[in-house]
Amino acid sequence: MTRKGKRLTLIIGALAALGLAAGLILFALRDNIVFFYTPSELAQKHVAPGARLRIGGLVKEGSVVRNGRDISFTVTDQTKDLAIAYTGLLPDLFREGQGVVVDGQLQSNGAFKADSVLAKHDERYMPRDVADALKKQGVWQGEKK
Incomplete structure (x- = not known):
């Protein structure tokens, strides 16, 4: 060769x-x-308790209960709900009806113990300079105020 x-x-x-x-x-x-599972996807996967996961969805209206630094709330994807328990400070953007991603472990009782909570900002967000440039070009399609 x-x-x-x-x-x-x-x-x-x-x-x-x-x-x-x-x-x-x-x-x-x-x-x-996978970046995160929705509550419906989690129910379909049958994940063993103690597994580390990320769960994403919307904070269900009327589900947030605060007891000092202990917070419990429900994450929903409009099909399934999942109870979340968290201890600590929540992000400023956290509120009912807003998107969140929580990182933690699934408990044996079916609830989720979160180590961190990430609030998702509005998907329609656009930096001011980009919005201004689009307005100058006449192609801005943002919200009408």
Whole structure:
């Protein structure tokens, strides 16, 4: 075999090994790649208690109960609800009807003990300079005030 043939064989072998390694990593992480689960997806997955997860949805209206630093609320996706317990300070954007993502563990009683709460801002948010530029161009499609 010539020198070029040996080099080509080595390159093909290295690419095959790299592809196999990437495939094995993606297969092992297939359940952890998801950013968060909704309460409905969580109910379908039948996750074991104690598993670390991220749950996302809307804070259900009238569900927030504060007892000092202990806060309980319900996250909903309009189909299923999940009770959340959290101890600590909540983000400024946290409120009923607003989107949240909570990180924590599923408890044996079916509730969720959150370690952190992330409030999602309005998806229609746009920086002022970008909005002003769009207004100048006449293509602004924001809310009418």
